[in-house]
Amino acid sequence: MQNLGLGARFSLLGLVVLLVASCGTTEDASASKPSESAGQANVNCLSELEPMQAMAPALPINLTSISGEAVTVTSIDRVVGLAPGSAEIVWALGLGDAIAGKDLVSVYPGSEQTPTVNPGHEVAIELVLSLDPTLVLADKSEENADAVTKLTELGIPVVEIPEANTISEISPRITAVANALGVAGSGDALAAETDTKLEQANSNVRTEKTIAFLYLRGNAGVYLIGGKGSGADSVIESLGARDAGTLIGIEGFAPLTAESLAKANPDILMVMNEGLESVGGIEKLLALPGISSTSAGRNSAVIQADDRVLLTFGPQTPNVVTCLAEQLASFNELA
Numbered sequence: 105m106q107n108l109g110l111g112a113r114f115s116l117l118g119l120v121v122l123l124v125a126s127c128g129t130t131e132d133a134s135a136s137k138p139s140e141s142a143g144q145a146n147v148n149c150l151s152e153l154e155p156m157q158a159m160a161p162a163l164p165i166n167l168t169s170i171s172g173e174a175v176t177v178t179s180i181d182r183v184v185g186l187a188p189g190s191a192e193i194v195w196a197l198g199l200g201d202a203i204a205g206k207d208l209v210s211v212y213p214g215s216e217q218t219p220t221v222n223p224g225h226e227v228a229i230e231l232v233l234s235l236d237p238t239l240v241l242a243d244k245s246e247e248n249a250d251a252v253t254k255l256t257e258l259g260i261p262v263v264e265i266p267e268a269n270t271i272s273e274i275s276p277r278i279t280a281v282a283n284a285l286g287v288a289g290s291g292d293a294l295a296a297e298t299d300t301k302l303e304q305a306n307s308n309v310r311t312e313k314t315i316a317f318l319y320l321r322g323n324a325g326v327y328l329i330g331g332k333g334s335g336a337d338s339v340i341e342s343l344g345a346r347d348a349g350t351l352i353g354i355e356g357f358a359p360l361t362a363e364s365l366a367k368a369n370p371d372i373l374m375v376m377n378e379g380l381e382s383v384g385g386i387e388k389l390l391a392l393p394g395i396s397s398t399s400a401g402r403n404s405a406v407i408q409a410d411d412r413v414l415l416t417f418g419p420q421t422p423n424v425v426t427c428l429a430e431q432l433a434s435f436n437e438l439a
Contacts, residue, residue, distance in 0.1 A: 147431065148377060148410035151423030153212060156294055158198035161286030170242055170252055170264035177261050179238040180285050184221055185210060186232075186242040186251065187265035189418040191218070193281040194241075196419040197290045204235040209412040211420070227251035233258075241284060243267045268417035270338035271425075274298055277418065294419065301422035306342055308429060311436055315340045315407075316348035316370035316400070318360060320379035320389070327360040327392070329368070335415040336374065342425050343432060345372070362394030372435055373400045374428070376411040407431040 161180055169175035182204035185191030191206035192215075200212065205221040221232050229251050232240070240255055240262045242248045255262050263284040268277050275295040282291020317336030319328040330336040330347070331354025337347040348368035349358070358364065375389070383389050386406055395401040407428050413420040 147408050147427070149413055149420075149424045149427035150211060150410055151420055153192075153196055153419055155196055155200060156198040156290055159287045159290045161199075162288075163286045165283075165286045167261075167263055167284060169256065170244065170262045171256050173256075175261045175263070177239055177263070177284065177286065182236055182238045183285070184232055184235055184237040184240045186222060186227060186240060186248050187267070187277075188243070189268075189277070189416040190241040190265050190281055191215070192416070192418050192420065193278055193294075194285065196278075196294055197282055197285065197287055199285060199287070202285075204237055205232060209416050211410075211412045222247065229254055239263065239284065241265045241281060269333060269335045271302065271342055271417060271421060272338070274302075274417050274421060298419055298422060302342070302425065305422045305425040305429070306344075308426065311344050311429075311432055313345045313371040313432070313436065314348045314351065314368070315343070315345045315372040315374050316365075316368055317374045318379070318389075319357060320375060320383050322379075322383035324382075328357040329354060329360045329364055330357055331355055335417070338417075339414065339425065339428070340374065343429055345432070360392075362397075365394035365398055369398050371399045371403075372405045372407060372432065375406060375408050376414050377408055378411045380406075380408055403435065405435040407435075 163180070164176050164178045166174060166176050180199065180202050183194055183202045184205040185194065185203070185207045188207050188209050191203050191210035192212050194200065194203055195212040203218055206215060206218045208220055208222050208225065219231060219235065221228055225247050227248060232251065237260055240260055242252050242262050243265050245267065252262050265280045266273065266276055268274060275298065278295040278298065279291045282288055282294070317330035317334060317340065319330060320326070329349050331349030333356050334349065337350050340347045348370040352364065352367045380386065380389060383392065386404065389406065390396060390401050390404060409424055409428060413424050
């Protein structure tokens with residue numbers, strides 16, 4: 105799964121489930137209305153971020169490490185990001201040249217050339233060490249625990265970056281990264297700029313639709329619907345819409361069933377690109393048990409974004425909201 109924080113979130117919840125027989129029989133895909141989004145099968149919502157002018161870091165800087173101990177950062181020459189989206193924030197702060205290794209979901213110009221240190225959401229500790237990091241940015245997710253312990257034992261500064269499950273938590277993450285790098289002023293500026301962009305994005309959104317976020321991995325038999333605290337609920341709220349899972353009492357994620365779909369009856373389905381691809385595209389998605397009987401299924405109403413940015417909650421988020429709102433606009437007049 106190519107998503108920021110989602111890997112940790114799902115493993116913590118222990119939500120690896122199958123779409124069971126109780127969901128009913130799969131409807132014939134030909135019965136679905138042709139999708140108006142079919143020509144947008146790879147909408148990614150990635151933005152062309154412009155980095156800030158780099159500030160000279162105020163080093164050395166005394167901080168509290170992720171383990172709660174005092175730590176001194178003396179160099180940011182080789183920064184490794186383990187926290188989802190942390191390397192992207194480093195780049196947006198104008199310090200892209202300092203990135204020696206990046207987390208799985210950070211995306212920025214040239215990111216494909218940077219070693220990914222947690223492929224498959226498992227930290228490749230030998231790779232991290234081979235990059236000779238002078239600073240590691242990590243969160244307290246289960247996936248990072250062993251690596252954080254090892255790096256701390258070796259005396260490598262590991263600074264905590266808070267996890268984010270809502271749009272309101274973007275600014276604290278930016279601030280934490282900037283503080284760790286010794287460029288607090290740049291962090292304040294980037295956080296303010298991101299907040300302004302979010303306000304602009306939100307002001308252009310007007311809808312009363314109900315949206316269901318579906319997390320799909322068809323090749324692994326994983327079909328989930330998001331609810332309160334999923335992270336997707338915050339994105340849906342920013343669109344001015346109502347989260348279908350939250351409305352029917354789902355906390356986090358729950359198995360996707362025909363019964364839950366009938367109860368939620370969403371107007372729109374929101375998915376990630378890889379999830380959509382894993383079930384065979386929009387037509388196959390609309391043929392999953394229970395979907396054709398929903399308003400979203402009848403109207404082929406699907407919006408989507410790249411796995412790396414939809415729930416990462418960082419500098420890309422304002423563009424994600426705008427991108428989703430543009431897709432949503434084509435369905436706002438549907439009954």
